[in-house]
Amino acid sequence: AFGKRVRVTEICPCRVATDIFAHVHGDSExxxxxxxxxxxxxxxxxxxDAIAYVIAAPIAVNIGHMEITPTLQVPGGLSTARPQDYEG
Structure with a gap:
């Protein structure tokens, strides 16, 4: 809608620490x-918090895309490393 200030944001979270994996793969150690x-x-x-940040953006600002990853995940990648993999 031209001139209506409609903002659209695509939020792409990485693997998030939730119980979704237990629902998909069974709840096991x-x-x-x-x-x-x-x-x-x-x-x-x-x-x-990321969603709240997008919503709170100034009216003239649109955040079109937000990819949320851990710092040990390569942007756009599917591999995530554990911190101990990089400790000496």
Whole structure:
């Protein structure tokens, strides 16, 4: 709608520390170790804070795309490393 200040934001979170993996793969210790344990993953509040940031942007600003990743994940990549993989 031209001139209506409609803002659209695509928010692309990475792997987030939630129980989704338990729902998909079964709730087991192996699933937690494989997908969550030892990783520095964002939590749901981190994603909510990012959404709040976008909503609070000045009226003349549109944040069209936001990719949220841990600092040990390559942007645009599917691999996430554990911090201990890089410690001496």
């Amino acid at each position: 192996e699933v937690r170790k494989r997908f969550i344990e030892g990783y520095e993953l964002p939590v749901a509040k981190d994603i909510a």
